Structure formats: structure tokens, C-alpha cells
Amino acid sequence: MDKINIAIIGSGLMGRLLALYLHRAGYAIELFDKSDKRGTGSAARAAGGLLTPLSESLIAEPEIVNMGLVSLGLWPKILANLDGFTFFQQQGSLIVSHEQDKGEQQRFVRHLNKHWQNSELTTLDRQQLKTLEPELAQRFSSALYLPNEGQLGNRKLLSALTRQLEQEHINWQLGAEVSQVKAHQFCLNGCVKTADLVIDCRGTGAIGELPQLRAVRGELFQLLAPEVNITRPVRLMHPRYNLYIAPKPHHHYVVGATEIESNDSSEMTVRSALELLSAAYSVHSGFAEAKILEQVSACRPAFSDNKPRIKWQAGLLQINGLYRHGFLLAPVLLEHALFVISQQYPRLTDFTLSQYFAGLLTEVT
Ligand SMILES: Cc1cc2nc3c(=O)[nH]c(=O)nc-3n(C[C@H](O)[C@H](O)[C@H](O)COP(=O)(O)OP(=O)(O)OC[C@H]3O[C@@H](n4cnc5c(N)ncnc54)[C@H](O)[C@@H]3O)c2cc1C
Numbered sequence: 001m002d003k004i005n006i007a008i009i010g011s012g013l014m015g016r017l018l019a020l021y022l023h024r025a026g027y028a029i030e031l032f033d034k035s036d037k038r039g040t041g042s043a044a045r046a047a048g049g050l051l052t053p054l055s056e057s058l059i060a061e062p063e064i065v066n067m068g069l070v071s072l073g074l075w076p077k078i079l080a081n082l083d084g085f086t087f088f089q090q091q092g093s094l095i096v097s098h099e100q101d102k103g104e105q106q107r108f109v110r111h112l113n114k115h116w117q118n119s120e121l122t123t124l125d126r127q128q129l130k131t132l133e134p135e136l137a138q139r140f141s142s143a144l145y146l147p148n149e150g151q152l153g154n155r156k157l158l159s160a161l162t163r164q165l166e167q168e169h170i171n172w173q174l175g176a177e178v179s180q181v182k183a184h185q186f187c188l189n190g191c192v193k194t195a196d197l198v199i200d201c202r203g204t205g206a207i208g209e210l211p212q213l214r215a216v217r218g219e220l221f222q223l224l225a226p227e228v229n230i231t232r233p234v235r236l237m238h239p240r241y242n243l244y245i246a247p248k249p250h251h252h253y254v255v256g257a258t259e260i261e262s263n264d265s266s267e268m269t270v271r272s273a274l275e276l277l278s279a280a281y282s283v284h285s286g287f288a289e290a291k292i293l294e295q296v297s298a299c300r301p302a303f304s305d306n307k308p309r310i311k312w313q314a315g316l317l318q319i320n321g322l323y324r325h326g327f328l329l330a331p332v333l334l335e336h337a338l339f340v341i342s343q344q345y346p347r348l349t350d351f352t353l354s355q356y357f358a359g360l361l362t363e364v365t
Helices: 013-023 061-081 099-115 128-134 154-167 270-285 285-291 325-342 353-364
Strands: 003-011 027-031 093-096 121-125 144-145 150-152 169-173 178-182 185-188 190-195 197-200 214-224 234-236 243-248 252-260 291-302 309-313 316-320
Touching: 003 013, 013 027, 013 154, 013 325, 061 150, 061 325, 093 099, 099 144, 121 128, 150 154, 150 169, 154 353, 178 197, 178 316, 214 270, 214 325, 243 270, 252 270, 270 285, 291 325, 309 325, 316 325
Parallel strands: 003 027, 003 197, 027 169, 093 234, 197 316
Antiparallel strands: 093 144, 121 144, 178 185, 185 190, 214 252, 214 291, 234 243, 243 252, 309 316
């Protein structure tokens, strides 16, 4: 029997994962991206790599938190199959606030205790914080600790996926801008191409073709801070902005916060930069001497409810709207997509995640 031909459009986060897994499942894959192997311009390359579902629970829907909790358990299995991937950790995350903002922290404790009783949330006093993250105890008298949260190196993941796609000789066309993505066909350089199944993973590149898809701008700095020794993801709770710090190996830190309803991915304003870096400095004075390696402004793809969608019709699968949770949710979305494809043209036309999630939860627990 001839192999099923699958064309995957977009090789950011979801496109690369799907290409690898579908190839391994025996489908004939062709991957197309308008950009390069590094993922320049993708949200995946811009991201912080936080895997912190409970920390997100104040602003994210319960389904997102639940899917994130399941995904956290799936990531090690995915990463174990990638040659040379180097940065994943699950040593918990910390939430801190300055004395005048302790009300925010208490609000978060009430929220977690009410909605997520199994969070294993612990309130650390200064001494306990000193044991876990000594340098944070210099500024903060207490912190909240969520022991199961994690993070991964998003750029290292993209590189490892690149290596794996190459080693497994998966057909990958770069600099290939695709338009008019439809069931069984799409347009490349003015020519209509066909496939048994087309998978649309273009992220914000699908705006205009996918109803209600919008861009939400995010900004962050990549810093090299030799004077800072923080080993876990940290969030600063503040009435106006939520700062996050994602530590990477060798004193590299990603410091991010802002979320702006805009499809503009041009450079950051001075105001944004001042707010972001001042907040980082308020967490650790060692950030004053940090070198700014990169300023990142990029857009996340989001639907109006900020929830991801996997939309199926015969010959076309669209996966989009991963918003600020792409890494957090990718394993669950990958499993879901593989399930739908392996079922070959199921009768459902718009499979909602919550339906699938119920099934997945039973399977995982
Ligand atoms: C600043 C920032 C911080 C973030 N931090 C986190 C975080 O800490 N944790 C987390 O879980 N998530 C985070 N995210 C979200 C995460 O990065 C996204 O949800 C995820 O990358 C979306 O994956 P995707 O594959 O749908 O899209 P993308 O990763 O954006 O990939 C889309 C790909 O499609 C290609 N493409 C687009 N249009 C076309 C076209 N016409 N033809 C061919 N190719 C095309 C692009 O070049 C790109 O490679 C962050 C995002 C941003 C912007």
C-alpha cells in the first residue's frame, strides 16, 4: 500500500514535533517553512520555555492548567527520544512579592487552595527560601513554592528537533512561504501542491485564513548575569505586571513580562524595557551588571478565548492558538493530533480539546 502523504506547513514548535512523530509512525512527510532551521521569526524561538501550569492558573482557564499538568509528565518521554537535547528541569518554581504587594501573593494562595487543592503549594519563610535559593532570601522574607513546575530550553529543543529531522532524512523545505492552505492542497510559489493530508501549523502566519486568530505581543530580554545565581523559574507578583525569570545554564536568564494586544513585533519601547529591567533588578540587584544579549519582541497566536484549537476536516488538520502556552501544552496537543490522524478522518469536524482531555486524563492517571 502507498504511504499516506502528509504536508506540514510551518516548522515552529508543533510542526517539528508532528513531522518527527508522524514520520516515525510511517507516514511520508514533507515539511515547509517560510523561515530557517533556527526558527527565526517563530514564537517558539522567542519563548521563555516555562512549564509552570499552576503559576499560570490565575490568568489561564482550568483546561489549560490541567493540560499543562499532564504535559509536564509527557515531556521527559518526548525529550528522551531526541538526540543531544540538554535542558529540561522540574525542580519547582517560586513566586515572590515585595512587602507592599504581599496582598497579591495571598490572593494567589487563596486561589490555589480553592481551585487546585493538590498543588502541593508550600509557603517558605526566609530560612527555607535560603536553603532553596539563597540569593532570593536576601530580598524576600517569604516565597511560594510549587514543587512540580519546570522549564525547558526552547532554543535547544528546536536545535535538537532540527538534528533529529535531519538524521531521520525528513523532507524539509525552508524559505518556502505557503498560502491558501486548504483540504488536500496549498499554494507554494504560485503553484498548487497536493497531499493526502495538509497540516497547518503556521501560528500567527495563519492570521487572515483562520477566523478569530489574532496576535498577542510578548517581550523579553535574554541576559547574561554572572552575578546572579538563581536556579528555578521565579515570578514576581505585582499589581501592574507579572515578571518571570527563567534561568538557563551558565548564568543566562530570560526575563519577560509584557503582554500587549498587538500584531506588531518591532523593537521594544523604552518604557517597556525600563519596566521589565527595573522589575528584574528589584528581584536581584545582580541584574544591574548583566549584559543584554538579546531583546525579543514577538507575537503569540491566540484565539478569542486564548485556548488552543485542533480543527479537523477531511484532508486538513489545523493546529493553532497555542498563545502563551505552546511549550506547556505541546505534548498533549501532539498526542491529540496523532490520535486524530491515526483514526483517519473521524466523523467529528471540530474536536474540542476538553472532550479529548477527559479521555487522556483517564489514560494517564
Ligand atoms: C515572547 C514569548 C514568550 C513565550 N514564552 C512561553 C513560555 O514560557 N512557555 C510556553 O509554554 N509558551 C511560551 N510562548 C508561546 C509559544 O512560543 C507558542 O505558543 C508556540 O511557539 C506556538 O507554536 P506554533 O508551532 O503554533 O507556532 P510557531 O512556533 O510560531 O511556529 C510557526 C511556524 O510557521 C512558519 N510560518 C508562518 N507562516 C508561514 C507561511 N505562510 N508559510 C510557511 N511557513 C510559515 C513560521 O516561520 C514558524 O516557523 C511564548 C511566546 C512568546 C512570543
